[in-house]
Amino acid sequence: MDKDxxxxxxxxLIMAGGNAKGSSIAAIQAAKKGDFLAAEKNLTAANQALNQAHNVQTEMLTQEAQGQKTPVDLYLVHAQDxxxxxxxxxxxxxxxxxxxxxxEENH
Incomplete structure (x- = not known):
């Protein structure tokens, strides 16, 4: 894989992680207000972002298994973190x- x-x-990976975290925060904020429909929509959005990242990781793992080494540098470490x-x-x-x-149910 070339550098670009x-x-x-x-x-x-970084964007997917950021999107997932942002949607997760929005889910908590919506639930805090009692808007559970919005909370669930945001959790779904978070899961979708994480699934996109998982697909990228799976592709990288497949390439690694096929002998295409992935250079590990600070960018990749940061993305994974x-x-x-x-x-x-x-x-x-x-x-x-x-x-x-x-x-909410108990009140």
Whole structure:
């Protein structure tokens, strides 16, 4: 993979992670206001962004398995870190939405 293509992939991972985290934050904020439809839509958007990133990672892993080595540099490390943080944040956002739903049901 040439350098330009690789940077597109890295930036795609960073953008997907950022989009997923942003949607997760929006889901928590919506649930806090009692707007569970918006919360669920935002969680769906977060999952879609993470699925896009997962597809990119799968392609990279497939290329690696086929002998096409991926150079690991700070850009790729940052992209992976950003993505893993977004995944954890989305999981926590789902928990927050569930808690807010439970609180709403008990009032």
């Amino acid at each position: 293509k690789r940077m597109q992939v890295v930036m795609g 950003h993505l893993m943080t977004a995944i954890a944040f989305k999981d926590l956002a789902q928990e927050f939405v569930d808690v807010y739903k439970r609180i």
